[in-house]
Amino acid sequence: xxxxxxxxxxxxxxxxxxxxxxxxxxxxxxxxxxxxxxxxxxxxxxxxxxxxxxxxxxxxxxxxxxxxxxxxxxxxxxxxxxxxxxxxxxxxxxxxxxxxxxxxxxxxxxxxxxxxxxxxxxxxxxxxxxxxxxxxxxxxxxxxxxxxxxxxxxxxxxxxxxxxxxxxxxxxxxxxxxxxxxxxxxxxxxxxxxxxxxxxxxxxxxxxxxxxxxxxxxxxxxxxxxxxxxxxxxxxxxxxxxxxxxxxxxxxxxxxxxxxxxxxxxxxxxxxxxxxxxxxxxxxxxxxxxxxxxxxxxxxxxxxxxxxxxxxxxxxxxxxxxxxxxxxxxxxxxxxxxxxxxxxxxxxxxxxxxxxxxxxxxxxxxxxxxxxxxxxxxxxxxxxxxxxxxxxxxxxxxxxxxxxxxxxxxxxxxxxxxxxxxxxxxxxxxxxxxxxxxxxxxxxxxxxxxxxxxxxxxxxxxxxxxxxxxxxxxxxxxxxxxxxxxxxxxxxxxxxxxxxxxxxxxxxxxxxxxxxxxx
RNA sequence: GCCCCCGUCGUCUAGCGGCCCAGGACGCCGCCCUCUCAAGGCGGUAACGUGGGUUCAAAUCCCAUCGGGGGUACCA
Numbered sequence: 298x299x300x301x302x303x304x305x306x307x308x309x310x311x312x313x314x315x316x317x318x319x320x321x322x323x324x325x326x327x328x329x330x331x332x333x334x335x336x337x338x339x340x341x342x343x344x345x346x347x348x349x350x351x352x353x354x355x356x357x358x359x360x361x362x363x364x365x366x367x368x369x370x371x372x373x374x375x376x377x378x379x380x381x382x383x384x385x386x387x388x389x390x391x392x393x394x395x396x397x398x399x400x401x402x403x404x405x406x407x408x409x410x411x412x413x414x415x416x417x418x419x420x421x422x423x424x425x426x427x428x429x430x431x432x433x434x435x436x437x438x439x440x441x442x443x444x445x446x447x448x449x450x451x452x453x454x455x456x457x458x459x460x461x462x463x464x465x466x467x468x469x470x471x472x473x474x475x476x477x478x479x480x481x482x483x484x485x486x487x488x489x490x491x492x493x494x495x496x497x498x499x500x501x502x503x504x505x506x507x508x509x510x511x512x513x514x515x516x517x518x519x520x521x522x523x524x525x526x527x528x529x530x531x532x533x534x535x536x537x538x539x540x541x542x543x544x545x546x547x548x549x550x551x552x553x554x555x556x557x558x559x560x561x562x563x564x565x566x567x568x569x570x571x572x573x574x575x576x577x578x579x580x581x582x583x584x585x586x587x588x589x590x591x592x593x594x595x596x597x598x599x600x601x602x603x604x605x606x607x608x609x610x611x612x613x614x615x616x617x618x619x620x621x622x623x624x625x626x627x628x629x630x631x632x633x634x635x636x637x638x639x640x641x642x643x644x645x646x647x648x649x650x651x652x653x654x655x656x657x658x659x660x661x662x663x664x665x666x667x668x669x670x671x672x673x674x675x676x677x678x679x680x681x682x683x684x685x686x687x688x689x690x691x692x693x694x695x696x697x698x699x700x701x702x703x704x705x706x707x708x709x710x711x712x713x714x715x716x717x718x719x720x721x722x723x724x725x726x727x728x729x730x731x732x733x734x735x736x737x738x739x740x741x742x743x744x745x746x747x748x749x750x751x752x753x754x755x756x757x758x759x760x761x762x763x764x765x766x767x768x769x770x771x772x773x774x775x776x777x778x779x780x781x782x783x784x785x786x787x788x789x790x791x792x793x794x795x796x797x798x799x800x801x802x803x804x805x806x807x808x809x810x811x812x813x814x815x816x
Numbered sequence: 817g818c819c820c821c822c823g824u825c826g827u828c829u830a831g832c833g834g835c836c837c838a839g840g841a842c843g844c845c846g847c848c849c850u851c852u853c854a855a856g857g858c859g860g861u862a863a864c865g866u867g868g869g870u871u872c873a874a875a876u877c878c879c880a881u882c883g884g885g886g887g888u889a890c891c892a
Contacts, residue, residue, distance in 0.1 A: 311892045346891055411890070418888085422817055428888065429818090442890050460821070469819050469888095477890040484892045508820055508887040552822070553885065587828090590841090594829060600841055617822095617829080620885060624827050627842040637855075695854035705853095723852095754851085769851035781853045 302546065304336025305498045308369070309488065311343045312355040315570040318623045319503070319554035321365065322588050326551060327501050328367045329589065329611040339495060340372030342383045345487045350385070361571035365581045366604070371495075379495045379536050384487050391482040393529040394490050394520065395475055399443060403519055404475060405432055408441030429471035443476035445485070445512065453511045458499070458549035458613040465511045473512050485509065489516040493526055494535065496542040501549040501613075510548060517544035549613055552592060552620045576656040576665065578699030580647070583632040591621045601634065633697040641689040648685065648702045649677060658703045672703065672710050684709055687791040691783035708777040709792060715807055719780040724811035728763045729771040733808055735761060736772045737801040745794050751786040775804030 308324040310316075316324070331338035340362070344350035359374060371377025381387055398404050407430070409417070418428040432446040448467040457463050475486040492500065520526040521544060530537055574584060586602055595602065595610040602610070636644065650656050653673040660666030673681050685706075692705050707713050723729060739753040757768045769785050776797055782788055789797055 309892090313892085343892065349891065407890090414889090422888095425817070427818055444890095457821095463820070465820075471888075474890050479890080481890085483890070488892080503886090504821065505886055506892080509892090550821080555885075590828065592828090596830095598830065598840060600828090619822050621829090622827060624842065627828065630842055633855085692854095694856090697854090765851055767851095773852060779852090783853085785851055 302498050302541070302543075303496075304331060304334040305339060305496045306331050306336065306501055307339035307341050307372075307492070307495065307497050309341045309343050309491075309502070310358065311346065311349065312351060312358065313349040314354060315357045315572070316361040317570060318588060318591075321361070321571060321584070322554060322591055323501070323503055323551055324362065324367055325365075325585065325588055326549070326593070326611075326613075326616070328369075329608060330499065330501065330613060331370070332608045333611045336498075337370045338368075338372075339377070339379075339497070340369040340382065341491060341495070342373050342385075343484065343488065344383055344385045345388075345391075345482060345484060347385070347481070357570070357572065364571065364575055365585060367585075379538075384491065387487070387491065387535070388482070389533040390494065390529060390535055391487050391490055392476075392480075393532050394526060395443065395482060395486060397525050397529055398445070398475070398519060401519075401523075401525070403446055404443045405435070405446055406438040406441050407435045407444050407472075407474075408438035409435065427469045429469060431472055440478070442474045442478050444472040445475050445516065447472050447512060447515060453514055455510055455514060455548050457507075458501075458547055459552075459616045459618050460507075460550060463507070463510070467511070470511050485512055485516065489513050490520060490526065492545055493517060493520055493542075494530060494538060496539055497545050498542075499547050499549060500545045501551065504550045504552050507550045510550075514544075549616065551616070552618055554591060555620045555622050576700070577659075578651055578656075578696075578701065579628060579632050580635055580699070583628060583635050586635075587628045587631055588623075591623065592617045592619075601631070629697045636696050636699070637693060639693070641693060642686065644693060645682070645686045645689045648689070648699055649673065651699050651702050652685070652706055653677060656700065658700055672706050681710065684791060688783075691787050691791075695783070705783060708779075708782070709788075713778040715774060715778045715804060716780070719774050719778070720807055720811060723770045723774045723780055724808040726767060726770070728761055728767050730805065730808045730812055731761055732757065732763070732768045732771045733775055733801050733805050736768065737798055740789070740794070740797060740801075745790065747786045747790045750789050754786065771804075771808065772801065775808075776800045 306327040308327050310320055310324075328338050330336070342350075342355060344355075355373070362369070369375060371379065372382045376382070384391070395404065414430070418430075421428040430444065431449060432444070433449075435444075447470050451467050452464050453467065454462055454464040473485045474483055476482055527538060571584070575581075582604065585604060586607065589602070589607045589611070590600060593611065593616045594600075595607075596615065597610075599606070599610075639647075651658070652671065653675045654669070654671035655675075657665035657667065657669050660668070673685070677685070688706065688709055692702055695705075696702065735757050736754065739757060740750065743749045743753045754768060754772070755765060758765050761768065770780060773782055773785055773788075774780050776789065776792070
């Protein structure tokens with residue numbers, strides 16, 4: 298173990314699609330290790346496949362990382378001493394490396410078409426042989442792809458931080474294509490080259506890349522031998538490597554994140570974009586906390602951890618090797634706890650995007666509701682902000698996700714209709730009409746404070762000879778339109794008196810109709 | 817098919833030969849509190865995939881088997 302080597306880790310996604318829980322975990326663990334060791338976190342974009350890489354995807358990833366608060370020391374956007382950090386901008390280097398490998402006799406042409414190769418591989422399988430492409434089995438050619446000639450026999454091993462020692466037999470390893478027939482380099486070459494050129498000390502990535510490790514190890518040796526990479530760097534005018542850097546000294550292959558059915562993550566169970574989770578009202582702190590716990594746990598068993606606490610406690614040797622299912626229920630519960638711990642003023646600000654139309658709430662189909670009308674204006678007026686701040690303590694206790702505020706807030710900001718089911722359920726109870734009438738009278742002259750409102754309303758139970766529930770529910774439905782709301786006295790107190798009285802009056806005919814309907 | 821990885825409550829996990837007839841968290845169930853819904857408090861349910869070894873002793877080590885996953889691309 299090269300204990301003294303500065304830790305340099307990297308997150309190297311291909312920019313297709315968006316960041317989801319699985320990819321964020323890879324980013325997070327790299328980030329955590331860098332921060333824990335006071336090392337360097339590099340963000341490189343692997344866009345060597347022009348057909349798949351998109352600018353939108355990259356922008357979306359940047360947005361997600363920023364929202365999560367995962368900052369990078371070197372990489373796209375921020376730059377750094379060993380850039381550029383988009384592989385498409387490093388193509389000269391990759392080509393120079395390929396040419397030098399070819400000159401040194403490590404590469405050979407393979408001009409078989411994909412169809413021919415498939416047939417050939419199938420034949421190998423039928424013969425019960427490894428379907429691997431090897432030098433010597435292909436015809437002499439001077440066109441087509443360039444493959445790397447791997448050793449034909451013997452074994453390779455890596456020490457993996459999460460899996461221990463893993464060994465492969467070279468006889469089972471296929472010679473990888475390093476340069477496509479169109480001249481573009483592939484992942485194995487670009488990735489190995491850049492990891493070396495940027496001094497990556499530990500490769501931490503998904504388990505799906507475990508099987509690609511042997512050829513990378515082999516490539517590291519070739520690129521470092523005789524200063525091949527150094528010369529190529531010099532040739533294309535890119536920054537020289539630090540002389541103390543060797544090849545990555547270890548690997549950490551993180552298990553897959555799976556769905557609750559143990560199958561590959563799909564949208565149904567959490568493979569939603571980070572932006573989608575933001576829209577649903579999860580806090581970035583909760584996401585980071587929960588995702589960190591996916592395969593890792595601190596020695597002392599704590600589960601509620603702030604960012605700094607995770608950084609302090611994180612270590613690779615506590616990372617588990619088995620696949621983990623992302624549990625949205627647990628995320629939700631943690632999110633609720635965090636909301637309850639928040640400072641009300643800070644929470645009010647976080648709620649605004651869920652009320653002003655920035656984040657659309659779910660429609661009936663679970664998708665964002667395009668017809669939703671914002672509850673607050675953009676930007677919110679001072680009056681709206683004051684009312685929202687007053688509302689926060691009431692909703693803070695009962696929210697799991699920020700988006701839920703949209704369920705409670707409307708009656709505090711605008712007229713809302715009375716929910717029919719709520720009316721039918723509540724107004725059919727004996728005494729409802731009387732409760733509304735007496736409530737209006739009692740509230741008309743009272744001080745508009747929580748205490749006075751409570752005293753006035755509680756006094757009604759004796760006057761009407763019914764339990765308080767029978768008083769409170771009709772009034773709740775009349776004023777909020779729903780039989781579910783924050784506590785009644787507090788709710789009324791932050792509304793204007795005339796609004797409350799108007800709504801009580803407006804609900805009376807509805808209540809009478811329900812009662813009369815019952816005969 | 818071949819190669820590699822993985823296997824503790826429904827889920828995330830603790831556990832690295834005796835402290836474990838397995839602990840915590842989420843979920844679920846019940847009770848308490850209560851103006852609704854929540855929140856909160858208390859209690860409960862529930863797991864070492866299977867079969868062989870090794871050992872005085874195994875969730876922990878070994879082997880087999882079954883199951884799951886990844887790879888087997890001119891994607892990354």
